[in-house]
Amino acid sequence: MRHIISILIENESGALSRVAGLFSARGYNIESLTVAITEDPSLSRMTLVTRGSEEIIEQITKQLNKLIDVVKLIDLAESFHIERELMMVKIKATGNMRDEIRSMADIFRGKIIDVTPSTYIIEMTGASEKLDAFVAAIDSDSIIEVVRSGPTGISRGEKGLHL
């Protein structure tokens, strides 16, 4: 099953490699990993998407908690949460394709953020599945480049991951 693990970690050099190293050393898989600073500059927040049986996920969270730099973590998949991923797609856009792609972007609530005579760049956020659907809806020959951030998430309501 897919799990999305949110980690508060000391904002120190090497902290990221401790997490990445743990996954490679123990043979766990990482589907995506995003990391950035939080409102507290001494802390980074990492969002990690992984897959595995209940036993594997239990081991992953225990092993992550053992890392000295890890302050706190939660498995977002265990409760109500919101997930978003950012994507930018550069698409060939000439002739009547320009209108077609623009309306497709509208349907998916994407924004055109760069225009040249022959290309568009479309920015889109949403759940990963929505981004997948948009990419699938565009003729693959016209896609020049796809950049995705990997999902990041936050739990709903008053519950939060903080010190």
Next chain:
Amino acid sequence: MELSGAKILVQSLIDEGVEYIFGYPGGAVLHLYDALYQQEDIKHILVRHEQGATHAADGYARSTGKPGVVLVTSGPGATNAVTGIATAYMDSIPMVIISGQVSLPVIGSDAFQEVDMIGITRPCVKHNFLVKDVTKLAETIKKAFYVATTGRPGPVVIDVPKDITAPHIKVPYKYPKKVTIRSYNPVVTINKGQIKKAVELLLSAQKPIIYSGGGVVLGEASKELTAFTRTLGYPITNTLMGLGAYPSTDKQNIGMLGMHGTYEANMAMHESDVIIAIGARFDDRVTGKLDLFCPYAKIIHIDIDPASISKTVRVDIPIVGEVKPVLELMMELIKESSAKPNKKALALWWQQIATWQAVDCLQFDRESPLIKPQYVIEQLYDVTKGDAYVTSDVGQHQMWAAQYYRFDKPRRWINSGGLGTMGFGLPAAIGVKLAHPDADVACVTGEASIQMCIQELSTALQYKTPIKIINLNNRYMGMVRQWQEFSYECRYSHSYMDTIPDFVKLAEAYGHVGIRIDKPEEVRPALESAFNMKDRTVFLDIMTDRTENVYPMIEAGKGHHDMKLRVALGSTTDRELA
């Protein structure tokens, strides 16, 4: 008080109460060595190879419970230390390793003797620190000792760039009395509900067994384990790392379990209905094939490390906490409980165990004209009255030492259990002897293992650490040969050496006493005279039966109930030995 980084580091170790530091100098740590030269509180033990430094510090730590301290230079000094760091990591031994590093401005430029020590050791340390600011040095050292010695112990590396220790840069020094790390809280609150459930299950058992490991030794809970076991009257088995935590000579102790454990311990595990695992981690050498492991048992598991619980074997009642307070709480509940151990069921269970014990799985040929390695260990036990510190290397001799030296006290059996590091025994013995100068220290080894750190014989002379090396010389890498005999139709691929040194001359060349023993009747007198030479290191080169195997054995892919036993006394089958 304003001090240079080098003096801060040395003063911090003094303030931490460090007695010995095991190390080897080099370019990146010259400032540090200069600071060491100018003090008399800490004794520096100069080894002959950095691997020896780590094992000696490790032996010191295992035999005392205090953290071992190592100092090595950057680059090759640091990489040579890695095997010893990994050894300590696998067995949860508290150590602090200080490695020199090239100066901060040249880090990353492939400078002379530069290696990414933080990166290299990351997977085999509890934590590591790169010191980037001399004003944080003292605090970092305190943190390193705090992390190494609390919770589940382990090695911690402090990588110190040379410019941090520069003599002309002085900053105020104060060694913190206490540190906290917000992301590290080793003190856990014990879940009393779980303890209650565990006690209920334990007292309802018909065929219980106590399975205890190295965590009892590390957690100084030997007394509590002994009281607990005696109160219940249940059989107990120890892991390789747990030997000595419960007296081996006690009748409730049915021996070690696992691959080369006793038949009775493994059969009792297999047939049991309730297992309480105490400070043990269900290592693959203990469990055998996981699908076949203890099919009828409900399992209680006490461990300080939550990640050890249900890692390989699902347990029914997990208890996270230090062994000692957990056992104390359990004892209280057992005493208060109206339920008592089921005497009738227990009597039947002990009867059953007696039938397994009757197999006498540790028998060996006592009439052989050749020296049997098991006999040597028995004699070693006898000559030292079971009271020696015994270190070992890795292989057959290690298993024989574990099987035939009956450890009654914790911290007496010093071996590399998790990593299985050949070369561990001799330097570890030096560390043990430094910590216990009046005790008998024996290093049980083989002619292959001993050669991996043989250079430390020189260290043993310099620091006058009179240890006794019991070299079970079978002219084979015995354990490799045994596996090749069992699983590769006696194709003894590279498991023997065409040239083996004359160990007597070698010992003499290093300034020690060397004795070669060829006949069984020479074993006892040689051991006696070796241990009578109180101030000399003695190398006993004992020519043992080349064909001897370690029995009993759980072969790969088998369960506890399926042990290979010795076929018949003295049987060597037709092994076509080279």
